[in-house]
Amino acid sequence: xxxxxxxxxxxxxxxxxxxxxxxxxxxxxxxxxxxxxxxxxxxxxxxxxxxxxxxxxxxxxxxxxxx
Numbered sequence: 001x002x003x004x005x006x007x008x009x010x011x012x013x014x015x016x017x018x019x020x021x022x023x024x025x026x027x028x029x030x031x032x033x034x035x036x037x038x039x040x041x042x043x044x045x046x047x048x049x050x051x052x053x054x055x056x057x058x059x060x061x062x063x064x065x066x067x
Contacts, residue, residue, distance in 0.1 A: 014044050029055060 005013075020043060021031035029052065034049040035041055054064035 010041070010043055011050055014048075017041065028061065 018031050032052050036045050051064050
């Protein structure tokens, strides 16, 4: 799988925003929901939605990211 610079930038923005929210004390699930509704992360909504679904089904964060 080849990623374009734009895809890498969007992924970096998602990780940055999640990290900032978690550092501020926002729980992971809530941070993901907030990131999913952020218009600047619009292209990541499907991935965020799938990640949330995996977490709700009992997978841990690492396993959810792998899937």
